[in-house]
Amino acid sequence: MSRVLIVDDEKSMRITLCEFLKKEGYEAESASDAQMACQMLQDNVYDVVVTDIIMPRMSGIDLLWNVQKKYSKIQVIIMTGEPTVETAVKAVQNGASDYLTKPIDRESFIKAVHHASQIKLLRDEKAILEKQNRLHQKCLEEMVQKRTIALQNAMQGIISLLSSVVEFRDPYTAGHQRRVGNLSAAIAKKMNIDIKTIEFIRIIGYIHDIGKIAIPTEILSKPGILSPLEKEMIKNHPAMGYEMLTKVKLPEIIEETIYQHHERCDGSGYPRGLEKNDITIEAQILIVADVVEAMMSHRPYRPALGLEAALYEIMQHSDVQYDAKVVLACRDLFCKDHYAIDDSEHRIYFPL
Ligand SMILES: [Fe+2]
Structure with a gap:
């Protein structure tokens, strides 16, 4: 049952009201002035305060402000004589639960206290539910965060594994995919492309x-000239990559970009001979990064050609074979920002 604090400087009133309440099953205590009430509120827990307005030193209205400030859920009922009814009405407008005019009628008094204690109970329940809700929300957020980290770790492992499988088969291009992935991401960043796309581009580059x-490994690492059939097999690797990844159900942009990474803007690429407008921006970036990195690296059939030759190649064929904006970004990256080929495996943030 609710606990009620009666505040009145008139002793007989305090005794009478406490008696009324106890008979109804309430726990009731009393204070002879507002200051004493403040002290009791500090030391005890109450649901409802019933206070007279006019009291020495501190008024019932001041007590109401105090309760509202410090114990916002406690309900306050104001008691008043005729001359202060207007003040009591204002007090209700400012947050008092109810007001009673003296002489106090037992039935109205109990009804007002009952109503106030019901409001207090509902507010307490609401506060408990809100707290539970906040806790539940926090738990959910923590769970989502843990799962996201686990998923990111799993994706990092999968990408790393796929990348190393290719290197295992083709050791002469060891690190090529990592370097292309990192260079592609750097070009994309230079082009002010959004973070999500940059992360996709790095992942695509890695695999x-x-x-x-x-x-067959013998074809991949063959130092001499390839036969037409061997050339066809090599040229088919973007399509093979596409087919493999469609089965994994990764975001479509990954497999599509891999499918397009040997295409050229003028339609001279393979395997589909796509033209500029059919090639995605992700693929345009990967194409340039792939060419530049490949020319800067040693191959079984030729030595490394160097940065100058690689930049000359892409600039010479800018807007013909390679996207002009990508070429410019790549050139500025090396010539203005002094980008150095990055062989490290970056932490992957798989866009979810
Ligand atoms: Fe390739």
């Missing part, structure tokens, strides 16, 4: 030659 695992 873009995945289709090569379907090509």
Whole structure:
């Protein structure tokens, strides 16, 4: 049952009201002035305060402000004589639960206290529910965060594994995919492309030659000239990569970009001979990064050609074979920002 504090400087009133309440099953205590009430509120828990307005030193209205400030859920009922009814009405407008005019009628008094204690009970329940809700929300957020980290770790492992499988088959291009992934991400960043796309581009770069695992190692590492059939097998690796990844159900942009990474804007690329407008921006970036990194690296059939030759190649064929904006970004990256080829495996943030 609710606990009620009666505040009145008139002793007989305090005794009478406490008696009324106790008979109804309430726990009732009393204070002879507002200051004493403040002290009792500090030391005890109450649900309802019933206070007279006019009292020495501190008025019932001041007590109401105090309760509202410090114990906002406690309900306050104001008691008043005729001359202060207007003040009591204002007090209700400012947050008092109810007001009673003296002489106090037992039935109205109990009804007002009952109503106030019901409001207090509902507010307490609401506060408990809100607290539970906040806790539940926090638990959910923590769970989502843990699952996201676990998923990111799993994706990092999968990408790393796929990348190393290609290197295992084609050791002469060891690190090529990582370097292309990092260079592609750097070009994308230079082009002010959004973070999500940059992360996709890095991931795609790390596994873009995945289709090569379907090509025999002897062909991949053959130092001499390839036969037409061998050339056709090599040229088919973007399509093989596409087919493999469609089965994994990764975001479509990954497999599509891999499919397009040997295309050229003028339609001279392979395997589909796509033209500029059919090639995605992700693929345009990967194409340039792939060419530049490949020319800067040693191959079984030729030595490394160097940065100057690589930049000359892309600039010479800018807007013909390669996207002009990508070429400019790549050139500025090396010539203005002094980008150095990055062989490290970056932490992957798989866009979810
Ligand atoms: Fe390739």
